Amino acid sequence: MHSSGLFKCSIWGLIALIVVALSGCSGKGNLNSASSPTTNPALSKTTQASESPTNGVAAKGTVHIDKLGERRIFVYLPAGYESDGERYSVVYMHDGQNIFNTNTNTFSKDWRVEEIIDQLVVEGKMEKVIVIGVAASEGSERGKEYIPFPEASIPTDGTSAEEFTQYFIKTVIPYVDSAYRTIPERDHRMIMGSSFGAIQALWMGYQHPETFSSIGAVSPATWVGNGRMLEELAKESEKPELKIWLDMGVAEGMPIDPLVNLLLSKGFIYGKDLFFQMDPLGTHDEKSWNRRVHSPLIMFAGKGARQTIKLEVSDYLTLLGPEASDLRLNSVATMDNGMDYTISDGVGYQVLNPEVGQVDKTGKVNFLKPEPLIVSVSFQGVTKEHQINYDRYVKVLKIYLKSLVIEEQGDEILIHLKSSAEKLKTTTKYLSELVKSIENLGIYKIKEVQEDSILIVFNTN
Structure with a gap:
């Protein structure tokens, strides 16, 4: 694991908490002898x-x-x-x-x-x-x-x-x-x-x-x-x-x-x-x-599970490092034996508005346009339609960026790498690689890279 593992857990835990908060998801008894x-x-x-x-x-x-x-x-x-x-x-x-x-x-x-x-x-x-x-x-x-x-x-x-x-x-x-x-x-x-x-x-x-x-x-x-x-x-x-x-x-x-x-x-x-x-x-x-x-x-x-009786789909952001930064779907199946667990193999994903984004076979998501992405998820004959809110993740990333040393210029944000790395007790290389990996989500683009800064712009059209 990267030497700043503890840093990653604390910072990314904060981000995940923000994700949940924005999603809208949602006394003791006495003991007798x-x-x-x-x-x-x-x-x-x-x-x-x-x-x-x-x-x-x-x-x-x-x-x-x-x-x-x-x-x-x-x-x-x-x-x-x-x-x-x-x-x-x-x-x-x-x-x-x-x-x-x-x-x-x-x-x-x-x-x-x-x-x-x-x-x-x-x-x-x-x-x-x-x-x-x-x-x-x-x-x-x-x-x-x-x-x-x-x-x-x-x-x-x-x-x-x-x-x-x-x-x-x-x-x-x-x-x-x-x-x-x-x-x-x-x-x-x-x-x-x-x-x-x-x-x-x-x-x-x-x-x-x-x-x-x-x-x-x-x-x-x-x-x-x-x-x-x-x-x-x-x-x-x-x-x-x-x-x-x-x-x-x-x-x-x-x-x-x-x-x-x-x-x-x-x-x-x-x-x-x-x-x-x-x-x-x-x-x-x-x-x-x-x-x-x-x-x-x-x-x-x-008893062992035989069949899915219910399917619930959510989405979440993972930012654990440059090698593990993704937005993915989370499909939790309720089985006929009463267990609930996340499923992966055998899940079918159909993007209903493919001009907006993509979902790969593992459930990873990336946006092509700044609009909600609608996906139909199927498993063992049970289907659930789910909408991924683009604006929610814009808010999440903007809140995270405020923990760095930045300058805001409208939809553009200039990230100062050295001072941000010092603030978060990591390295400029690690932070630079992280910012570049998050670009793959399709929520912002990197406009300019300098030795000590990265300029990003959030997608608006």
Whole structure:
């Protein structure tokens, strides 16, 4: 990754947030005492899951807080657990304090995973599971446990993450298998996390396919270690037998396509053992993760998808560097098993006003005229018409340009490269290449290039 990777993530995240804002797209329950789920749960403090209604769901699982030494373990047991005698698959989740409605969350937000699972089970979209949320350590210790590479912002050298992985596999999982009625086999275990926790989940699961069969990496912080995750996965010679879910919100501005492409190059098959969603409304918080978590849960404990039943199309701008600057369509299919994920292979694009612009087979867009581009998108017999608003992206780029050192002359903008590069802590060469790559979108033209400046003009006719 380019040496200014951190710069790119912060700046491009701002742009993505602006894109969402311009697109127009669009309290805690109390815990009551509950009976113990085991005959003698070690150091267990039990509580009951939220009593708020979930679309008429009658049977609800329970949530209680267990302890393993000094670490809290948040446990969801499915409805009927105390009486049915069955054994269950297990979803392990990092940042356990944030995943249930237990008034223990870090940022006054939670995933409410218990409500999602209760609903999915009643609808017949997934089997009952146990969920084990392992609480994160406080402060910078969380980052040290979750990031397996050197990262100065925490800071960590990566060794604590390996220690945490061994603790998880050798201590947490054996404890859970002994205390609860699990199916103690790798085919019945999933590991999931978000942000730093997603990096840990992906790394732990990928390195230990003998322990886990599925991974849910939700909004992975791909920038850590200056993109080290990609470098390390690229070194892996064998493809593990895993199912992997990846997702990202447009407004998060973190690179995710390179990770998807790398896994595809390893032999993962999209729609079979690799699933990805770009969420057009997604931000880096529990509310967004609540909206998406049903899909990785179904991937793990639900039926396979056979047919698309709904198609939603959006568009977004990616500006992660000269090699990754594009405007693309994002087609999210709702499948008959309840999963929602972005589709790529087999998608048909028909531009209805081709004099205005073009869409290639991967969904990348470029304008030929400064007008809205209308595209018909088709997948498995489902068709959706979508309009890409040219003026919106003019606004986005003009707002971004204000973060540089510029002189405005009507529709012309003179970019001062040296002072802009100093301001953004990058190089003039990198900034020049970036401006040139964005020209390919068809929103502005480069009128003049000097040693220390570039003059661009926005297309008006």
